[in-house]
Amino acid sequence: MRILRTDEARFAGLPDYPFSAHYLDVEPGLRMHYVDEGPNDSAPVLMLHGEPSWSYLYRHMIPLVADAGHRVLAPDLVGFGKSDKPSHVGDYTYERHIHWLSQWLKALDLKNITLVCQNWGSLLGLRLAAEHPQLFRRIIVGNGMLPTGDTPVPAVFSLWKAFATHSPWFPVGRIVQLGTERTMSKAEIAAYEAPFPSAEYKAGARAFPKLVPVSADDPSSAANKAAWRVLEKWKKPFITCFSSGDPITRGGDRYMQRRIPGAHGQPHITLRGGHFLQEDSPDDFARIIIDALKSELAA
Incomplete structure (x- = not known):
């Protein structure tokens, strides 16, 4: 496996991303980057990004949750952000991503985790929570699901899959902009390309x-x-925080609310925005997390 590593200079001066870099080898010669903000001795809030973003997606939410007294960890998945990037599409599998994230969790000895996940962060995070339920305290899902292949996928996803597979042009920053309702600055779009x-x-x-x-x-x-099968018996808090303008995951929130016991009676919410609700409604999304943690302290 040929491993590529993005030069650190490409990340200099990114808007609203002042966080210190942390690195961990998830297998020999393969390094994952992660943000780690807030008090070290508090229960961790794990923010998992998806496709084709990186921890930059959570830049407006991380300080809000950390300033509320919580430890926030936002890793870059292998192949994204400041993490190392195997150079061949075939180097990436669902199970390898699960393995890499599991190794990262184990190495940091994270417990009592509040999982916050979106897009592929949900496909990976929900699997992690189901396979290591003792490590997770609650789950907050925004615009994400755990598909099994038993239901038809939206036509827009099939088009996206064909584009990602065959298009010679793959402009990551513009792709994120297409999934965001607000107009991002040129510097923000460039940050997703960095x-x-x-x-x-x-x-x-x-x-x-x-x-x-x-x-x-x-x-x-x-x-x-x-x-x-694990999630169908999940009785710990499970909150959905979907957006109003995502054609790919629309309806997934109601499906999970019906199927997961821990979702019953939770403060589910629909926020304004597109697929990348962290860009469109970061304050409201962060408030859901902070309130969920606060409600437990008050109980």
Whole structure:
């Protein structure tokens, strides 16, 4: 496996991203980057990004939650952000991403975790929570699901998958803008491009759409069904925080609310915004997290 590492200079001066860099090897020669803000001795809030973003997506939320007295960790998935990037699309599998994240969790000895996840952060985070339920205290999902391949995917996803697989042009910053209702600045769009100095660095971003289970024969379908069997008995708090303008995940919040016991009676909310609600409604999204943690302290 050929590993690429983005030059740190490409991340200099990014708008609203003042966080110190932390690194951890999840296997020999493969380094993951993560943000770690707030008091070290408080229960961790784990923010998982998706496709094709990185921890920069949570830049407006991290300080709000950390300033409320919570430890916030936001890793860059392998292939994204400041993390190392295997150079071939075939280097990435669903199970490898689960393994890399599991190694990261284990190395940091994280427990009593509040999971905050969106997009592929949900496909990975919900699997992690189901496979290591003793480590997680609550789950907050925004615009994400855990697909098993048993239900048809939206047509817009099929188009996205074809584009990611075949298009010679893969403008990450503009892709994020397409999923965001507000107009981002040129510097913000450039920040999403910063991890990818050339096309060969984008293998991880191109790989993700093909890894979503779309049929029962998919290699990850059985593992995701096993995760659902755990989630169907999940009685710890489970909160959905979807946006009003996401055609890909629309309806997934109600599906999870019906199917997961821990979702019953929780303060589910629909926020204004597109697919990347962290860009459109960061303050409101952060408030959901802070209030969920505060309600437990008050109980």
